[in-house]
Amino acid sequence: MAHAAQCYIDGRWVEPVAPRWFDMVDPATEAPVGRLALGNDVDVDRAVAAARHAFSAYAEWSVADRIALLKRIVARYEARVDAFADAMRVEMGAPAAFARTAQAARGPAHLNALVDVLDRFAFDTQQGTTRLRLEPVGVCGLITPWNWPINQIVVKIAPALAAGCTMVLKPSEYSPLSALLFTDVLDEAGVPPGVFNLVNGDGPGVGAAIAAHPGIDMVSFTGSTRAGILVAKLAAETVKRVAQELGGKSANILLDDVDLDQAVTRGVAGCFTNSGQSCSIPTRMLVPRHLMNDAAQIAKRAAESYRTGAPDDPATQLGPLVNGNQFERVQALIHTGIDEGARLVTGGPGRPDGLTRGWFVRPTVFADVTPDMTIAREEIFGPVLSMMPYDTEDEAIAIANGTDYGLAAYVQSADLERARRIARQLRAGGVHLNYPAADFHAPFGGYKRSGNGREWGEAGLREYLENKSIVGYGND
Structure with missing residues (x-):
């Protein structure tokens, strides 16, 4: 299991400071398939520090450079699509055909949608003599579930990268293999050190640390409504933006x-x-x-x-x-x-x-x-x-x-x-x-206790942007 004992922080695979070991089990056989090192709040601190250090430079990247980065990610992903399907077959028991044609296929679909959005998106518009500007929200904490591992990871990482944000990802401990593989793809595609960071862990040990961290400007969470309420409460102390995709019936x-x-x-x-x-x-x-x-x-x-x-x-x-x-x-x-x-x-x-x-x-x-x-x-x-x-x-x-x-x-x-x-x-x-x-391209998200905010396409990109008004800017 490549990197299952490591975090990815500041462009390098590193050891957690005090790993707790989680046994990964094949859900089809109940047999162990490996062990995952879970991090803690100190590892989150390290990852957030790297993301904050990288933010100012990455936020200044041109739209053309961000599009080129997303295209490189797509190319490297597609070269490994069978490996992604195999990972999700093992970690969550997805049938082989479904893992290949549905689960693994979602990665390039969402990445290509963001490329299309960026190609025509206006970050600066004029309203009279006021300049309206959309800027990256900052450092984002991304917490994803096990049921659609790559889909949920990509619909957060792709718009964050497109917006100019840096990030810390905590995937589900029940589906870490596809997240580790995607981290390799991002590394190979040339995501700058500190822009993307990965800390494996459970909700109480790492998820809570991300939601509460004062160095994180936004948290995007997908999971149960019960867990979403806890994330929102933790995030409220630092008045960070919270985007949630929760349960449904x-x-x-x-x-x-x-x-x-x-x-x-x-x-x-x-x-x-x-x-x-x-x-x-x-x-x-x-x-x-x-x-x-x-x-x-x-x-x-x-x-x-x-x-x-x-x-x-x-x-x-x-x-x-x-x-x-x-x-x-x-x-x-x-x-x-x-x-x-x-x-x-x-x-x-x-x-x-x-x-x-x-x-x-x-x-x-x-x-x-x-x-x-x-x-x-x-x-x-x-x-x-x-x-x-x-x-x-x-x-x-x-x-x-x-x-x-x-x-x-x-x-x-x-x-x-x-x-x-x-x-x-x-x-x-x-x-x-x-x-x-x-x-x-259709916005994805819910009313009531199904969450707030939207993912997918342009709506997903806008979640990772702040509105700035420059009043008195003039007409030129």
Whole structure:
């Protein structure tokens, strides 16, 4: 495991001052695959000092130089794309095909989007005799989760680099391999010493130190709402900017004019994306009440067609959950769904047949779920779909909006204008009509307890910029 025992500070791989060892485990086999050295607050101090020292010079880089840097990063990433896919297959159990075509592919997609944004972005504009200037916010603390390791790392690092910021990254201790590999890519691409720094660690040991550090000007966090609240409280002491992408419980409204077989089948696929370990996937399927029984049978057939198994098997569609704690949480929520009276259509507690080791979950579908049930309110983070009946469009909108979350929502209809009308009434940061392809320029983020701020594309870049007004600047 290259560099698993080291931090990356000021352009060099260095030893943590007092490492604590974390055992990395293959979630498909529960077998150890290596040990990771976790840093502490002293390592964060070292990394922040390097980032602060590098900031003034890097902030003056021209836009053309930043674009050239991002392009070099893309080229070196693409030369290692198979290694990134292998890393995510091992560290989080992503099936090989999904790791290659979805997980690993997100890195270049977001980097190229930022190149496109920078190519046309105006950092200076004129308003009368006032000059409006956008400048880098400073040193950024970046804290990322395990479920989409490279995606979440790149959507923070790329805009920070594009803006002229320097940074300290703490990736999840459950998915460090892809972060270590990306650090090598940044080094090879010529990111100046101190501009990017990496300290591995857990939330209490390193994440908290980053959030509270007086030398950090902004913290960008992706993770659970519970952890996001702690980050915000720690950051408040130094009045630093906080951008957060947190949990979700996204509704998928199927209107009565859809092709039911297609809408339900694709909805199941969306819910099972990344073995259900995604914050923005459609986990609540809202179905007209008179179509519920038919929809449930379609969902049953779709769910039972999924092959769960070893991530290195090309036929595998669903891999394991990332760790034992996540497995136990999902199992408990499945039991809760049964106990509270939801109709179990397929799946249920326990591992899939034939799998005795690894944190695999049976693809599960519940029907006749009501808004008061736990599985309708709490983020499950596993391959578990909750199907909920409704009688009118207004009721569907109320159910969709009736959670603490507001990250994403989905609407399916044969009438695009009807879908648009409903989309405008949904309290979510991103609404997806008729299962569209991903748009890497579209702002990504949520309402309510799904966070604040936005990532992806131009909106992501703006998070890392400060507004300056130079009044009396003149007209030239």
